[in-house]
Amino acid sequence: xxxxxxxxxxxxxxxxxxxxxxxxxxxxxxxxxxxxxxxxxxxxxxxxxxxxxxxxxxxxxxxxxxxxxxxxxxxxxxxxxxxxxxxxxxxxxxxxxxxxxxxxxxxxxxxxxx
Amino acid sequence: xxxxxxxxxxxxxxxxxxxxxxxxxxxxxxxxxxxxxxxxxxxxxxxxxxxxxxxxxxxxxxxxxxxxxxxxxxxxxxxxxxxxxxxxxxxxxxxxxxxxxxxxxxxxxxxx
Numbered sequence: 357x358x359x360x361x362x363x364x365x366x367x368x369x370x371x372x373x374x375x376x377x378x379x380x381x382x383x384x385x386x387x388x389x390x391x392x393x394x395x396x397x398x399x400x401x402x403x404x405x406x407x408x409x410x411x412x413x414x415x416x417x418x419x420x421x422x423x424x425x426x427x428x429x430x431x432x433x434x435x436x437x438x439x440x441x442x443x444x445x446x447x448x449x450x451x452x453x454x455x456x457x458x459x460x461x462x463x464x465x466x467x468x469x470x
Numbered sequence: 471x472x473x474x475x476x477x478x479x480x481x482x483x484x485x486x487x488x489x490x491x492x493x494x495x496x497x498x499x500x501x502x503x504x505x506x507x508x509x510x511x512x513x514x515x516x517x518x519x520x521x522x523x524x525x526x527x528x529x530x531x532x533x534x535x536x537x538x539x540x541x542x543x544x545x546x547x548x549x550x551x552x553x554x555x556x557x558x559x560x561x562x563x564x565x566x567x568x569x570x571x572x573x574x575x576x577x578x579x580x581x582x
Contacts, residue, residue: 360513391572398476398559399514399572414569415471446513458504459570461513 358383360462362447368468369437377432377465379447385460387453388430389414390422392443393464399446405430406453437469472497474562476573484581489550491576493560494542502563503543504570505534509556517558518545550580 360381369375381388389404391414401414405424419441421433430449434441445465450457473496483489495503501522506514520527520534520543527534531550536543547554560573 396479396574398474398574399570401569401571404569415571448513458516458519461506461515463511463513 358460360447360449360460362445362462362465364465365463366466368470370470371438372436375434375437375467377434377445377447377467379430379432379462380428381430381447381449381460382428383449383451383460384427385449385451386427387450387457387459388424389448389459390420390430390432391446391448392416393446394443402432402445404453434467437467439469441467442469443467472500472562472564472571474560474571474573476560476576478576479574480577480579482579482581483550485550485552487550487580489547489554489578489580491545491558491560491578492542493544493562493573494540495562495571496541497562497564498538498541500562500564503534503536504561504563505532505545506559506561506572507556508559508575514559547578550578552580552582554578555580 363378386407390402391399403422405411447462448459450459476493504519507517508514533546558576561570
């Protein structure tokens with residue numbers, strides 16, 4: 357089944373404790389992206405990747421890192437999480453970075469930083 | 471940069487009624503406008519999209535209209551059903567690479 361998977365689905369952590377949220381897609385997609393969803397703010401892009409070893413900042417990149425060493429994986433790293441990073445995170449992928457290619461979203465990771 | 475505004479934030483209708491969600495965008499260079507549906511506990515899923523060279527697009531009970539001059543686009547759902555209950559997001563994409571800017575979402579509740 358074609359899908360985007362994220363792990364973990366739920367995570368409670370404390371301020372400053374490094375964490376990684378994994379994202380993997382099995383559709384051989386070139387483009388991958390991370391979003392955060394907050395009430396009243398919709399979905400905001402954190403980082404995106406056009407292909408392996410090619411990443412760039414989205415609208416809200418502060419406090420996050422990403423890497424794209426393999427085509428299928430695009431982990432999101434919070435090196436020193438803070439409470440304002442408490443949010444619902446989505447990974448997405450599409451076949452290419454061209455406009456009007458459908459983005460496929462993962463199921464989401466709900467992160468709470470105490 | 472691009473800014474997308476979406477209204478209303480919540481919408482309650484009776485089963486069988488129509489529902490309309492409206493979005494406005496700020497950047498006239500945007501040329502792709504998708505709509506995503508997010509069911510409880512799931513990620514958003516594309517339901518319909520429209521490009522700037524088209525004024526209207528329909529797919530069964532859903533349709534999207536685009537007014538480039540006024541820079542607004544709308545989602546129309548006819549004969550609503552309880553399974554249409556979800557959060558709907560509009561988005562606009564700038565030319566070139568795929569950078570979607572999302573609206574703030576509309577929670578649609580369809581009562582039987």
